[in-house]
Amino acid sequence: MxxxxxxxxxxxxxxxxxxxxxxxxxxxxxxxxxxxxxxxxxxxxxxxxxxxxxxxxxxxxxxxxxxxxxxxxxxxxxxxxxxCHRAGWSGGLGEHAAFLFDALMVGGGVGADYTSVPETRYKQVELEIVCNHRHHDARDVAGLPTAPAGYPAVVAHDSREGWVQTLAALVSAHVHGPGAIAIDLSHIRQAGDPLKRFGGTASGPAPLAGMLREVNAVLNRQRVGMLDYMEIDHAIASCVVAGNVRRSARMSIVRWDAPGVMDFIKCKSDDGAHWSTNISVGVDDAFWLSCASGQEHANRVLGAVAEGMAANGEPGLYNLSLAAVGERGDVSSTNPCGEIPLEEWEPCxxxxxxxxxxxxxxxxxxxxxxxxxxxxxxxxxxxxxxxxxxxxxxxxxxxxxxxxxxxxxxxxxxxxxxxxxxxxxxxxxxxxxxxxxxxxxxxxxxxxxxxxxxxxxxxxxxPTGTISLLSGHTAGAHPVLARHFLRRVRYADTDPALEAYPPAMVEPCAWSKNTSVVSMLCEDPLAAKYGRLVEDAHDLTISEQLAVQDLLQDAWADNAVSYTVALPQAAPPGEVRTALLEYGPRLKGLTMFPALSRHQQPIERLTQEQYDQMSAKLRAVTAQAEDACVGAACPVR
The missing domain is CATH 3.20.70.20 (Anaerobic Ribonucleotide-triphosphate Reductase Large Chain)
Incomplete structure (x- = not known):
């Protein structure tokens, strides 16, 4: 056993x-x-x-x-x-969006480089969503019962390919015309029905309807630029919530010298914005030389990155020069967690x-x-x-x-x-x-x-996500995160496993629709086994953590190392900046995350006193969180 x-x-x-x-x-x-x-x-x-x-x-x-x-x-x-995969742009928005949607719907994570996507003006399109009034989810779709006269109709087939084709048809209308389109979702199975090929349960047509409306609204803007394309991809990712199997994970990368990079750095500063993606600034040897020589723009970017990391853990840094060593093609993006630099369309x-x-x-x-x-x-x-x-x-x-x-x-x-x-x-x-x-x-x-x-x-x-949880070992190269902590696990609202937890442990997810979060009280067993030799992440300095990442990249990982430095809640941005200058030129990826950065984060450290108080309240709830659970979280199965 x-x-x-x-x-x-x-x-x-x-x-x-x-x-x-x-x-x-x-x-x-x-x-x-x-x-x-x-x-x-x-x-x-x-x-x-x-x-x-x-x-x-x-x-x-x-x-x-x-x-x-x-x-x-x-x-x-x-x-x-x-x-995981990298979505390219060589075939235009239609090919990019269709690939992204398809990859996310089979449970993959997707990275993309938004640096060189040209600002474009698309054709205006009037979109109508159609759903037969007899459909179980017709009220949620809030569409018309039939297509209006004069609107070319696209029927969405009840399959992953059918959903992708409806998105492709909408984007095609914005590129080539016509100026009006009706998309009929009447044949999409109702929410809760089983998904035979991939497993899990269906979300019904409502998420697809919402995504199509959001994408249409963005493409109807006067000009569509870098952050608009990210908004489209976020709408696609938000749609991909099908039963208890799929959750979307993305990586968005923009070069340090790209127009609009400062807006990109701040795009997640408000909780809830672009929650489906990690963001990283692409840097290179020229960036670090520019920082050392006092070049204004490079140092503004570095300062903004340090402030963002200290405040909410975003953005990260991705070293394009180091990542390119030994590669056969362009690897200007990674997978969502950053451990695999990828060429356009490549999987990990x-x-x-x-x-x-x-x-x-x-x-x-x-x-x-x-x-x-x-x-x-x-x-x-x-x-x-x-x-x-x-x-x-x-x-x-x-x-x-x-x-x-x-x-x-x-x-x-x-x-x-x-x-x-x-x-x-x-x-x-x-x-x-x-x-x-x-x-x-x-x-x-x-x-x-x-x-x-x-x-x-x-x-x-x-990061090893759920893999490390199977046996209860530390995730990837990370240290024990905390001796005592809350581990939060996300479930689809339709998942019957939720019934096993008392109401005190369950709350609605603040970031994903149709999702609940279960908080599990945990104690790490390594502290008991090894005593004072065990240092948890909050005992370690930034440099002590990055030294382990540096060792592993140098001696082991020819792709890259996904590693997140644990920062104290009030880490000074200047201290973060100093660490970036020391380690940034020799690490392919660099990410830091402060304590309590976001509501419902996967792991929340507890003091001994907090643990004892919560343990008394949840004493009867031990089947799933008995002794310990450890590790960073990756949303991709």
Whole structure:
């Protein structure tokens, strides 16, 4: 039986356990067997004993592929194996918007570079939404019962492709005409009906109607520029809330020297605006040289970024010059969490080694097995037609790590020790480089065996989202966030799992419609096991945290490291600016997040006194939040 983390079983059942043909739910061993068999089938099988080793490794959480593999690998029909993507602009707004909508609806996250999108004036379009009055959700749609005379009608088919086609038709009308269009949503299934192919339940036609109206309103403006395109993409992402399966995640990047960058930096300063996207400013070697030489604009940008990070955690920085090293094409955007620089239309392909478990299969053998697993995933036939060329050219994989803090503690190394260039750092550096060499050698050898080009990049550090929660280990490279804290988990309002929680733990989500938030009271067990050697994120300085990211990028991750520095609530912007100047030129990505930045953030630190008071109130509620839960959050399964 698996050794679940404190909320691991609940997370698994909510997120990865599929319905069986008999109407029940998969068990964890059944999910693992399906995942492994589906992956091996992509290459016609594996080496002798590989299936058994993969099953043992994944079942016991020694290494786990990204959640997308757990959810769809081995499922009959379409297998959308890639977590995240980059939406391009080479084919214009219509192609960009359709790709974004499609990728989000199969549960992926999407990044985009908005720097060079030209300001455009589109044709004015009068839009009418049609929905038969007998439809269960007609009142929510608030449309006309039939199309008005003279309006060309587009019928939305009840499928993911049908929804994408309606958006494409609307954008086409703004580009080519006609000046009026009626979109009929009468055939969209009602809210709550099951989604057969991807799982979960339908949201009904109302979100689609709302999105089409919002996009139409933006395109009817006199001029449509960078922030307007972001608003369109946000409307699309907001629409993608289908039952208890899909949540939208995006990344928006704009270069530091782009017109309008200061407005971009401030676009999320008001709570609720552009909530579906992370934002990062793209910087390069010229930016850091300009900052050092006192150039006014560069220093204004740096100051605004530091102020934003200290105030609400946005924007981040993305180092375009470092990211381009070793790449075959333009990688001016990343996936939503920033660990994978991507070419236009490229997907990311992730799996993670749990360094927090030292027993069992040796770490280096786990690295070899996961590299082979991800190479096979690049052979998936189910990719968007725009992705096939770049996927086959790059074969990019991202073997990641989590449980890093436990790994360090098990060797007697304090998290803060990495900043000091002594024996502890040298020891970690040597082990990480050996592990990287194993991943690279295994992937190159297997690609040669399969007749594939070698991957452009091999390794990464992702936030690991729900994956780390399965076994209760620390997420990615992050330290223990807090000894005591509230962990918030989001559920669709239609999810029956909500019924298991008392009302005191549940509240409406402030940012997503049709969503509830469950607050789980948690205590981290590492403090009890390792005592004073355990430093939580709030014990560590900015520099002590960034030193670990620096080590991992230098010795392990040839893609990038997704890492968020935990700031105290009142961190001075000047202190943040100093850290950016020190580490920014040598890190591919840099993000900081202050305590209590936003209402309903995934994790909220508690003092011992607060924990004791809340524990007394919620003493009866322990099934899902008994002893601990740890880790950063990623909204993409």
């Amino acid at each position: 698996p050794e679940w983390g404190p909320i691991g079983r609940e997370v698994y059942e909510r997120t990865y356990s599929r319905r069986t043909a008999a109407g029940g739910r998969e068990t964890w061993p059944e999910t693992v067997a399906r995942t492994v068999d589906g992956n091996l089938a992509l290459a016609g099988g594996g080496e002798p004993g590989e299936r058994e080793a993969l099953v043992e490794m994944i079942e016991s959480f020694q290494a786990v592929p990204a959640g997308r593999h757990l959810w769809v690998s081995g499922v009959p029909g379409k297998q959308y194996l890639f977590n 392909n992730l799996g993670h080694i749990n360094l927090g478990i030292r027993d069992g299969i040796p770490h280096r053998e786990r690295a070899r097995l996961m590299a082979r697993f991800l190479v096979r995933a690049t052979m998936s036939p189910d990719v968007h037609e725009l992705q096939r060329p770049v996927l086959e050219r790059n074969r990019r994989i991202g073997v990641g790590l989590y449980g890093v803090h436990e790994w360090m503690l098990s060797m007697g190394v304090a998290y803060s020790a990495v900043e000091h260039l002594g024996s502890a750092r040298r020891r970690l550096d040597k082990m990480l480089r050996a592990l990287y060499a194993d991943v690279r050698a295994a992937a190159r050898s297997y690609c040669d065996e399969l007749g594939l080009p070698a991957p452009v990049k091999y390794t990464t550090i992702a």
